[in-house]
Amino acid sequence: MYRGREGQWAFYLHRISGLGILVFLMLHVANIASAMWGPEVSNALMKFYHQPVFQIGLLLLIAGVLYHGFNGLRIILMDFTAWGVRYQRQLWYGVWVLFVIFYLPFLLKIGGGILGGSHGD
Amino acid sequence: MAIKSKRYEEARLEASTNLELYWWVFMRISGVVLVFLLIGHMWMNAVITDLNSIDYEYVAKRLSQTTWKIYDLLILALGLLHGANGLRYVLDDWIRNPSRRFWTKVVLYSLIAFLFFLGSLSLLNHDFGVN
Numbered sequence: 001m002y003r004g005r006e007g008q009w010a011f012y013l014h015r016i017s018g019l020g021i022l023v024f025l026m027l028h029v030a031n032i033a034s035a036m037w038g039p040e041v042s043n044a045l046m047k048f049y050h051q052p053v054f055q056i057g058l059l060l061l062i063a064g065v066l067y068h069g070f071n072g073l074r075i076i077l078m079d080f081t082a083w084g085v086r087y088q089r090q091l092w093y094g095v096w097v098l099f100v101i102f103y104l105p106f107l108l109k110i111g112g113g114i115l116g117g118s119h120g121d
Numbered sequence: 122m123a124i125k126s127k128r129y130e131e132a133r134l135e136a137s138t139n140l141e142l143y144w145w146v147f148m149r150i151s152g153v154v155l156v157f158l159l160i161g162h163m164w165m166n167a168v169i170t171d172l173n174s175i176d177y178e179y180v181a182k183r184l185s186q187t188t189w190k191i192y193d194l195l196i197l198a199l200g201l202l203h204g205a206n207g208l209r210y211v212l213d214d215w216i217r218n219p220s221r222r223f224w225t226k227v228v229l230y231s232l233i234a235f236l237f238f239l240g241s242l243s244l245l246n247h248d249f250g251v252n
Contacts, residue, residue: 015211022204029197029236032180033243039177050173058172062163069156076149102160105168113173 006089014071017064024061052114062106063099070095144206151199158196181249190244197240205233 031049035042048054074091078084084091126132166175183189208229216222 018204018207019211021200022208025200025204026232026236029240033239035177035180035184035249036243036247042177042180046176055172058167062167065159065163069152069159072152073156076153079149106163109168110172113171 006092010071010074010088010092010095013067014075017068020061020064021068024057024064055110055114059107059110062110063103066099066102067095070098148203148206151203155196155199155203158192158199162192162196184244184247185249194241194244197237197244201233201237201240205230208233 031045034045071092074084074088074095077091078088126135166172170179184193209226212222212225212229216225
């Protein structure tokens with residue numbers, strides 16, 4: 001067990017983001033599957049999800065996916081290399097560097113959309 | 122899963138099959154694959170595309186192509202399995218009462234199985250009518 005500090009945060013964030021992604025995935029599948037009931041039903045649902053509140057949720061979700069993914073790679077390195085556990089803290093900071101690099105385009109594009117009011121009324 | 126064993130020999134005695142090992146391997150393999158699939162998926166639909174322009178027609182155009190059907194089916198299957206097993210770890214940790222844990226699992230696994238059914242139906246069985 002990690003005794004506090006970075007390792008403990010890495011673990012808790014991994015759990016919370018994992019649970020959050022699973023909840024989103026269920027809503028997302030239901031939303032896309034609504035296409036089976038035709039364009040009217042499907043478009044109404046999509047319009048509903050284009051509201052700014054849900055776009056902020058989406059930004060949170062994307063953050064969760066990127067963190068969970070990169071921290072997952074950190075876990076794999078810790079499992080399969082001789083040095084991974086020794087450098088787990090440094091690896092965690094590496095996770096955040098990757099996170100920032102990959103998150104910026106999403107933040108600018110979706111965040112800009114929210115601020116610019118370009119959500120399909 | 123309350124881990125009581127401290128040493129390898131004790132773990133061997135506690136486990137009757139290698140199932141946990143297989144899940145452990147699956148989590149790592151599916152995890153690596155999902156990192157690439159999901160970054161691609163999010164990039165295509167939220168960075169290259171204006172999110173707000175996504176409607177039935179956009180989805181129909183994408184999902185009338187076999188490539189994206191397979192791509193999305195992979196995400197659906199790997200994502201739900203990875204998520205279901207991850208959820209199992211969390212429930213085993215956080216719900217102490219055995220009968221409550223059991224019934225929570227029954228409900229949530231059923232929900233996940235239903236969503237896999239629903240998702241694969243819409244990917245494989247629905248005619249989006251775009252050529």
